[in-house]
Amino acid sequence: MDPLRLLTRSTKFAKKSTSTGTQIHTPSSGPASNPQLFDHGNESSILNRKRKRGSETVAPSLDFFGGGASAKEKDGQQKEQDALEEQSNLHQEQAAAPVAMSTEESKQLLGRHKIKITLFRNQDEAPTKKKKKEKAVKDKKSSQSGSAQATPLYPAPVSDFNSLAPRYRLSKALLRNIKDNGYSTTTEVQLAALSLLLDTRAHLLAQEQSQDQKQQQQEPVLDVDLLSIAPTGSGKTLAFMIPLIHALVLARRSQTHSGPQAIILAPTKELASQIANEGRKLALNTAIRITNVRKGMHLGSDSSPDADAPEKDVPPVKADILVSTPAALKNAMGDTNTTSHALSQIRFLVLDEADVLLDPLFRDQTLAVWNALSSPSLRLGFWSATMGSNIEELVKATIKDRAERLSETTSTPVQIAPFVRLVVGLKDSAVPNIDHRLIYAATEQGKLMALRQLLHPTSTGVDKQPIVRAPFLIFTQTIERAVALHSELLYDIPAEAGGISRISVLHSDLSDTARDHVMTRFRKGEVWILITTDLLSRGVDFRGINAVINYDAPTSAAAYVHRVGRTGRAGREGGVALTYYTDDDVASIKTVANIIVASQKQKGAAGGTTNIQQWLLDALPTPSKRDKQQLKKRGIETRRSASGKDSKTGKPKARISTKSGYIRKLENNRKGAVAASRNPQESGNASDSAESFGGFEE
Numbered sequence: 001m002d003p004l005r006l007l008t009r010s011t012k013f014a015k016k017s018t019s020t021g022t023q024i025h026t027p028s029s030g031p032a033s034n035p036q037l038f039d040h041g042n043e044s045s046i047l048n049r050k051r052k053r054g055s056e057t058v059a060p061s062l063d064f065f066g067g068g069a070s071a072k073e074k075d076g077q078q079k080e081q082d083a084l085e086e087q088s089n090l091h092q093e094q095a096a097a098p099v100a101m102s103t104e105e106s107k108q109l110l111g112r113h114k115i116k117i118t119l120f121r122n123q124d125e126a127p128t129k130k131k132k133k134e135k136a137v138k139d140k141k142s143s144q145s146g147s148a149q150a151t152p153l154y155p156a157p158v159s160d161f162n163s164l165a166p167r168y169r170l171s172k173a174l175l176r177n178i179k180d181n182g183y184s185t186t187t188e189v190q191l192a193a194l195s196l197l198l199d200t201r202a203h204l205l206a207q208e209q210s211q212d213q214k215q216q217q218q219e220p221v222l223d224v225d226l227l228s229i230a231p232t233g234s235g236k237t238l239a240f241m242i243p244l245i246h247a248l249v250l251a252r253r254s255q256t257h258s259g260p261q262a263i264i265l266a267p268t269k270e271l272a273s274q275i276a277n278e279g280r281k282l283a284l285n286t287a288i289r290i291t292n293v294r295k296g297m298h299l300g301s302d303s304s305p306d307a308d309a310p311e312k313d314v315p316p317v318k319a320d321i322l323v324s325t326p327a328a329l330k331n332a333m334g335d336t337n338t339t340s341h342a343l344s345q346i347r348f349l350v351l352d353e354a355d356v357l358l359d360p361l362f363r364d365q366t367l368a369v370w371n372a373l374s375s376p377s378l379r380l381g382f383w384s385a386t387m388g389s390n391i392e393e394l395v396k397a398t399i400k401d402r403a404e405r406l407s408e409t410t411s412t413p414v415q416i417a418p419f420v421r422l423v424v425g426l427k428d429s430a431v432p433n434i435d436h437r438l439i440y441a442a443t444e445q446g447k448l449m450a451l452r453q454l455l456h457p458t459s460t461g462v463d464k465q466p467i468v469r470a471p472f473l474i475f476t477q478t479i480e481r482a483v484a485l486h487s488e489l490l491y492d493i494p495a496e497a498g499g500i501s502r503i504s505v506l507h508s509d510l511s512d513t514a515r516d517h518v519m520t521r522f523r524k525g526e527v528w529i530l531i532t533t534d535l536l537s538r539g540v541d542f543r544g545i546n547a548v549i550n551y552d553a554p555t556s557a558a559a560y561v562h563r564v565g566r567t568g569r570a571g572r573e574g575g576v577a578l579t580y581y582t583d584d585d586v587a588s589i590k591t592v593a594n595i596i597v598a599s600q601k602q603k604g605a606a607g608g609t610t611n612i613q614q615w616l617l618d619a620l621p622t623p624s625k626r627d628k629q630q631l632k633k634r635g636i637e638t639r640r641s642a643s644g645k646d647s648k649t650g651k652p653k654a655r656i657s658t659k660s661g662y663i664r665k666l667e668n669n670r671k672g673a674v675a676a677s678r679n680p681q682e683s684g685n686a687s688d689s690a691e692s693f694g695g696f697e698e
């Protein structure tokens with residue numbers, strides 16, 4: 001088995017034939033034939049119609065955040081050269097470009113791909129102090145009359161990456177990088193978001209024209225702030241990264257400014273590092289620099305280099321795009337009085353996994369970063385596979401508050417951009433292209449036995465095929481449980497298959513170096529089974545994961561969606577999501593069951609299988625809103641500590657172990673003695689760290 005080379009994010013797969021000649025269809029068995037989730041192979045012929053050379057006028061070069069080409073762009077010889085190159089590029093590509101689509105055709109196509117786009121035009125201008133009162137009255141009136149300013153939008157979809165060149169004059173290097181990374185067909189979210197973000201102004205212009213000619217003539221047309229909800233693994237990174245790089249390439253031609261202009265925030269170091277890597281691949285040879293913010297970096301002080309600032313000896317970070325967790329960025333910002341200039345230059349803020357970044361856990365840090373950015377033309381992007389309506393409300397309120405604050409401190413009123421919501425598929429649902437299974441294991445012991453059986457090499461399903469295949473992820477509720485499960489399963493992989501080196505554990509108590517090391521080993525395919533917590537549930541892309549096992553049931557619907565979304569990436573079929581539940585979960589598991597049923601319905605009757613029968617759905621109790629909140633916050637109580645004591649009886653209930661306490665004590669003593677004899681200094685940590693653990697003699 002060479003399964004795990006496929007965990008790398010490379011799209012270049014070698015063709016392999018199996019010795020038996022039968023092709024087993026799993027996410028790691030090759031690239032997805034079509035990265036789209038809906039309307040497979042049923043693309044409109046409109047998309048394939050070719051445009052006659054020179055018969056269409058090409059849309060002017062537009063960018064999402066308003067950094068579009070200006071007259072200055074043509075200054076200098078190099079710039080002229082670029083323009084000429086792109087012009088010739090344009091002519092070459094024009095012959096293959098699809099014809100412009102009518103609104104009706106766009107509407108049909110977006111509908112078939114289950115894409116819904118809504119434009120909210122609230123107040124474009126934040127009120128100055130004077131106008132505030134007037135505005136409050138107006139707002140009240142409009143909310144009373146129920147005049148929701150929501151309009152559906154139907155931008156012409158970008159069906160494949162080749163059509164970007166003639167439509168938007170993307171830089172040659174960016175186009176080449178997209179191609180070299182193996183991307184050709186766009187996924188649903190890319191299909192809509194690229195069109196919106198690269199072409200916002202042109203589209204809004206057309207929209208307004210048809211609705212209100214007069215208004216269109218008087219109002220300046222603005223770019224938009226975008227909130228995008230699209231399934232896990234549907235390529236959201238590319239959907240925000242391509243327009244961002246394009247905007248910065250254009251801005252670079254017209255400005256001499258150097259220094260960060262965009263910030264991408266992600267909740268974990270692993271995700272931030274992955275986004276930075278993806279970005280760098282796309283930005284190769286475009287002169288756009290992307291940096292993953294790490295400890296010790298800072299944004300640069302406004303004061304002179306000799307000023308008595310703690311960071312005076314550290315050069316400011318050199319980058320156009322910063323990718324960071326909120327905490328790391330707050331550190332890099334340092335005292336915002338001294339970094340105010342750098343912060344005022346940031347024109348784009350993207351929140352990846354926006355719902356978690358705006359959840360109480362990260363909210364203060366995220367808002368601190370957002371509110372510190374003082375550019376009046378800051379444009380925003382919010383991306384996730386799940387987004388509660390409370391998050392959308394928070395986003396809208398924060399945009400408004402910030403604009404009002406800025407309007408009061410600056411004399412010119414701040415324009416609030418139109419707000420667009422893009423939803424792909426059923427909101428907050430799990431990917432439909434995988435097989436979801438819910439398994440009752442009664443007790444903690446039952447769960448461990450069931451998992452052991454699953455891992456056993458001879459274990460097969462009704463089709464005589466293994467139920468899960470490596471590589472896969474196992475999620476637990478807490479770090480302690482991840483560590484405990486790891487030590488339980490350590491010897492379950494036969495030596496001839498690589499033994500203990502094939503299984504590892506990753507959680508936030510490990511050092512950064514250890515976390516990087518485990519990630520690298522898993523991506524390289526050295527580790528086949530990775531036990532982890534919700535740390536890895538968000539955003540992390542291991543392309544060839546065949547299965548996700550929820551050893552401990554997730555504590556919210558969103559957690560389920562994101563955990564299981566680590567398989568079935570970019571439309572790949574054959575992934576399995578398996579969730580165990582015990583008596584402790586019965587009161588709350590209906591949330592997961594409902595998500596599974598909804599995802600299977602989305603796929604249609606002919607789609608994947610689900611073991612959830614109607615009688616089970618009817619029998620499971622519906623948790624109250626309060627119960628759900630409590631569960632999300634604390635998880636299942638008996639799993640919270642390593643001892644897993646039942647709060648009523650005080651007896652251990654949820655400990656991960658098949659052995660009695662006495663046997664474990666003897667074993668631990670023996671392990672400790674062996675470890676100490678090998679390396680006396682490290683013996684204290686031996687059982688805690690998967691990375692320092694070298695295995696014991698039997």
Ligand SMILES: Nc1ncnc2c1ncn2[C@@H]1O[C@H](COP(=O)(O)OP(=O)(O)OP(=O)(O)O)[C@@H](O)[C@H]1O
Nearest residue numbers: 035185186187232233234235236237385539541570
């Ligand atoms: N158009 C495409 N064609 C083929 N593969 C693609 C395409 N776009 C993205 N991918 C691949 O799909 C995988 C998932 O992409 P990405 O990580 O951006 O998903 P995501 O929507 O951000 O997922 P999540 O919600 O889990 O964060 C990546 O391996 C990426 O390289």
